[in-house]
Amino acid sequence: MPVAKAEALISGLTILDAEPEADAIALEKLAIWCLKRYTPSVSTDPPNGLVLDVDGAAHLYGGEQSLITDAISRLADLGITAYAALADSWGAAHALVRFGGQSSIIVPRHETPNAILKLPIAALRLPRDTIEDLVLLGIDTIGELAAKPRAPLAHRFGQSLWRRVDQACGRLPEPIEPVDAPELIRVQRIFAEPIGAPETLEKYTRRLVDQMCDRLEDAGLGAKRLDLHYVRVDNRIETTFIAMAKPVRDKKRLARLLCDKIETVDPGFGIEKMTLVAACAEPLVPRQQVASFSEAPRPDIEELYDTIDNRYGPGRLYRAVSVATDIPERAVKRLPPTSMETGSRRNAGYKRPERLIRPELIQALAVMPDHPPKAFTWRKDRYHVVAANGPERVKGEWWQTDAEGGKVRDYFILEVDSGERFWVFRAGDGQHDGTGSLNWYLHGLFR
Template sequence: MPRVVSVFLPNWPIDRFTRDQRAAPPSPEAPLILADREGSRRIVFAASEAARGRGVRIGMAVTQAQALVPGLAIRNADPRADAAGLERLALWAQRRYAPIVAADPPDGLVIDATGAAHLHGGETAMLRDVIARLAGAGVTARAAMADGWGAAHALARYGAERMVVAPESGSRDLVSALPVAALRLPGTMVADLNHLGFTRIGDLADQPRAPLALRFGPQLHRRLDQALGRLAEVIEAARPPDLIEVRQSFAEPIGAAETIARSIDRLVGDLCALLDAKGLGARRLDLVLHRVDAQAQAIRVGTAAPVRNATRLSRLLRDRIGSIDPGFGIEIMTLSAAWVEPCGPRQMTSLLAAAPEIDITDLIDTISNRIGADRLYRLAPVASDVPERCLSRIAPTAPPVGAGWPDHWPRPARLLPNPEAIETLALLPDHPPVSFTWRGIRRRVRRADGPERVFGEWWKRDAEMIAVRDYFRIEDDAGERFWVFRAGDGEHAATGSQQWFLHGIFG
């Protein structure tokens, strides 16, 4: 089932203008409009939220807007810069989320998320990430995911929520309740349909087609079928000018796994030859398969280091053949190196040279492309005495960070994600627990060592100015060893709650 994301940028011209004025950005509270010409009139092309809140509307004459809002800031609109910025935004989304991303002028993006959402934590998590990252860049966004471009486009712009995830095969019911304007029809056609009593998309779905087609032409039912998932739409993915890409067309559509595998081998060989000529290696490959029914499927694989070994890259792509649904056949295959880095020539090994280091990047690539690159990592030390802050996740092949863990006290092999409260019997202020209860099991302490006092990091939060923890290594009657701490110094309430927690388990 195809899954498509539509991203709606309701304030795109204003957001783009504001981002371009980095040296002296306008105040968000100051009313601002972008003006353009319509014949001999100057009209409001875009308006900031502050201006809209005072009654300014798109299409209004600039003189009328000035009369409504004294001190209104007026700048010239630049639709070409808006379109160019939208294309750059599409390329950013393509690098981050999925191989097939396109600009949806004048104020949106469309992403073919089929088979890609799980790499970002699921459909809902993917949409949240899109909206959050755009908001962090100063761009207001709404987003929707549905079974087709038409449905996602309608839900993103006319849905009740800022983020909508339509269930698979369930887009029709959601779209039917939306106004006819959500069908991407000309404004005059929408007005005529409303005049005839068609206010909702569902009002049109079951009407006889011939009378409506005679009056409004084929565009009405084409848009209706696209919104209801009856007709597929081709998404022409954005392409950077320096993209390294190879393409193969087939005289007869192909569908067998063996034929697809052979075609992948040929494409990878041609791509590696281009990479070798430029001294580059691939960090990410995008394979797009265009089917005869106008649907496209994409496979994305990544590597931990720049690679131009055809055998290795082919294996990564061939491992994903099982996820391909050829439908009635594939007529075109394109393979592009979406992310490249310099890759020098490989030195030949000599019998007199020292043994080369073991290269595990091939194994890393195989695992990360199966479970997701974000789920494969290694831990690196961070300069912090607070245990839960002394670790960070980095890429498996990242260089050493040049720091180490504290070695003056032993640390447990397993650190709990969050300290868990325990019930204890202990003599304050400096003695370890005599017994404790954790997860419903009471344990008697046989041996203990400590305390190790850890102070709060006052430069991060005021609440940690005088906060302390006293850590103890304890062993119960069964020989199991734990790492527990008391929040506070055991005497002064301001230093902590004086409650006990279990934070780690020794191997």
């Protein structure tokens, strides 16, 4: 609408000049950010979209929904409101994210055609005049268009109309053109004749790794992530990638990790180009190993960690260290295996069970306020207490949340007549209101 009319409708309206060129530059920077974080195949979808090929990458984030949730939350931290749709085809994802009416949509495999039938034809990325003519003909949705005979409409609007429909339904391929960060180190190999045999792919993968390590050594860098793009003769790009815990430029190690991924590559009718990109590289300074007669050398676990991490996904291998807190469920945190943090010794003298469980409500018979239970019922089983130790009082950490201010837990170690020992607590001190609900919970098991 005209600016004058907008100002009349909305008081205090802020008006800014459009900057399409600056927006395009910002969108490409955002694509490079996604490339380095989520998947090696990212393309811009102007004026306000990104296309991510997450096939083979979603499991590294715990699944497709977890990847989408992580991306939306991180973009929100950057001040960007994002919507996401995941489908079998670029066209369907483009349509659903803009016309689906939800912040995130995941379409099950092979359900894409049914998911887009009710969307307007504007979702097909057709020219504006084509959309207007189709609406005049009484065709408003993709389902109505798909039900029409093809020949008359193709004669009037051209083959591009049905090509868009088939691309959205996944019947025709629509490869994306991945963005390239100019600062990234890359090496490539173009073949005069397409290749496809696994042993041939492995041979040229090792040669590309040798070239990449030479380039990294000249730059004084080590790779923390390598992306390998296989460009097929049908213009589809198959991509594999590996991530490392620390910067690496060991040729044998990197080649082995990449070659383990070859079995996931579909060469189709042949690969005509391979490109290896160092998506994430950091300075790597060689360190002199100092020999010690009194201590054994520290074992190199990084290679094992990288193997497990790339095979099963990040977070499957970790170290547990103690945290300086009285709250049992916060007393341990996970760290990467390569972390040098040793943890706190503050809780070393406390008697803690070998196994913690989520606090489960139990029915307990006890004298208030400081006596342990004489008997309790847990998971429909009745236990009689023959010995007890406690109470150990734990107060809520008021600096964490307001709800913990003034809250109290009284913990007891209970031994029952069968010889088992349990760790239970009462919420509240038994004397003052507001310290807890006075309910009893089982929090751990001693073995």
